[in-house]
Amino acid sequence: MQIDQDYRDVLQTLSEGSVHRRFDPYLDIDWDSPEFAVDPEDPRWILPDCDPLGAHPWYKALPEEKKIAIGRWRTANITKVGLQFESVLIRGMMQYAMRLPNGSPEFRYCLHEMTEECNHIQMFQEMVNRTGADVPGMRRHYRFTSQYWHLGAHLPIIFFIGILAGEEPIDHFQKSVIHDGAARPPALLRTMEIHIAEEARHISFAHRFLHEHVSRQTKAGRAVTSIAYPLIMRWLAGAIMAPPREMAKEFGIPRKVIREAFWSRPHSQRILRDYFGDVRMLAEQLGLMNPVAKRVWRMCHIDGPASRYRGEPHRPAQQAA
Numbered sequence: 001m002q003i004d005q006d007y008r009d010v011l012q013t014l015s016e017g018s019v020h021r022r023f024d025p026y027l028d029i030d031w032d033s034p035e036f037a038v039d040p041e042d043p044r045w046i047l048p049d050c051d052p053l054g055a056h057p058w059y060k061a062l063p064e065e066k067k068i069a070i071g072r073w074r075t076a077n078i079t080k081v082g083l084q085f086e087s088v089l090i091r092g093m094m095q096y097a098m099r100l101p102n103g104s105p106e107f108r109y110c111l112h113e114m115t116e117e118c119n120h121i122q123m124f125q126e127m128v129n130r131t132g133a134d135v136p137g138m139r140r141h142y143r144f145t146s147q148y149w150h151l152g153a154h155l156p157i158i159f160f161i162g163i164l165a166g167e168e169p170i171d172h173f174q175k176s177v178i179h180d181g182a183a184r185p186p187a188l189l190r191t192m193e194i195h196i197a198e199e200a201r202h203i204s205f206a207h208r209f210l211h212e213h214v215s216r217q218t219k220a221g222r223a224v225t226s227i228a229y230p231l232i233m234r235w236l237a238g239a240i241m242a243p244p245r246e247m248a249k250e251f252g253i254p255r256k257v258i259r260e261a262f263w264s265r266p267h268s269q270r271i272l273r274d275y276f277g278d279v280r281m282l283a284e285q286l287g288l289m290n291p292v293a294k295r296v297w298r299m300c301h302i303d304g305p306a307s308r309y310r311g312e313p314h315r316p317a318q319q320a321a
Contacts, residue, residue: 003104003105003106003212004212007105007208007212008105010204010208011105011106011108011109011205014109014112014201014204014205015105015108015109017201018109018113018115018116018201019112021197022116022119022198023116023119023194023197023198024119025119025120025122025123025126025194028190028194029123029126029187029190029191031126031130035186036186036187036190037187038130038131038132038187039185040069040072040131040132041065041068042068042072042185043064043068044182044183044184044185045068045069045071045072045075045185046067046068046071047059047067047070047074047075048177048180048182049180050173050176050180050271051074051173051177052241052261052262052263052265052267052268052271052272053070053074053243053253053257053258053261053262054071054074055261055267055268055271056257056260056261056265056268058253058254058257059257066251070247070251070253072131072133073131073133073247073250074243074247075131075188076127076131076135077133077135077136077137077243077244077247078173079124079127079128079191080124080125080128080135080136080137081137081138081170081239081240082120082124082170082195082240083121083124083125083128083137084137084138084143084146085138085146085166085240086117086120086121086124087121088146088149088150088166089114089163089166090114090117090118090121091150091153092149092150092152092153092163093110093113093153093163094110094114095150095151095154096110096156096159097110097111097114106209109205113201113205116198116202117202120194120195123191123194123195124191124195127187136244136246138240138244139238139239139242139243139244139245140244140245142238142239146239149162156209157210157213157217157225158225158228158232160206160209160210160213161210161225161228161229161233162232163206164203164206164207164210164233164279164282165232165233165235165236165237165240165279166236166240167202167203167206168203168233168275168276168279169236169237169240169241169275169276170195170199170240171195171196171199171203172274172275173241173275174192175196175311175313177192178192178193178196179313200311203278203310204310207282207310210286211285211286214286214287214288215286222286222287222288223290225288226283226288226289226290226292226293227292227293227296229279229283229288229293230283230293230296230297230300230302231296231300233276233279233300233302234300234301234302237272237275237276237302238262241262241272241275242262242263243258243262263301269301272301272302273301273302273303273304274304275302276302276304277304277305277306277312278307278310278311278312280297280303280304280305280306280307281306281307281308281309281310283306284306
């Protein structure tokens, strides 16, 4: 595939950013310092309103000690899900990179990103270990099938849509936690800050990759992509953000509460829609918001206004809690 100069320049900028602005999970986080000590009974583990369960009246009515225990477990589990997803990303991106021709600028950037994702996996697992919560991560059927997701790299456009479907909800959630303004455990905040900083490059690449590759699709190919796009987004949103059954069993959370929080309650539905403002913007830019695709977005309950710019804050759901 012929790569135009503008795309080469973007890849060069992103690659240089990975060289000059990077983090190490054991150099940039002083895990053993008193400041980053993890206290299982710290009230700062209580879930914020930007978490679908944290905003639910059932959770808010619990005694503080139970809110702390659930919040710590839920936070550790989302972190575990993040590292599980990034392992899929690495496997798929490696398969993609190994098929690239000599001289491809995508090769260098992909290897930089995989290096950073390996660091994120180490960082997230260290955070999980220090919480003391023995969490499984994704729900069982997702954990089973995820060992095959990387095979999607043989369809690069679909695979990179999947990358965004996993990256955007976690990125949006972490930014919302930080913008919430409430005190959080310092070790947790530091891992989020590092992840957000480097994930900005990864999301930028995925956006630009899709711009470059979707523009080369046939009309029929773009039609298929326009339908697959929202379906993948909605499917992976469930894999990333909805908790496994183990959490409900561990804490005696009623099924009705889980069902309402993920995603039948109006407040939760707004949170879900807000995850995808940036990818709706991207779909419009790529010409993938045709009438049929718009209906699929609505059927998946992830339709809504597109972001005006990437990273635009979406706070209506938090304000309406």
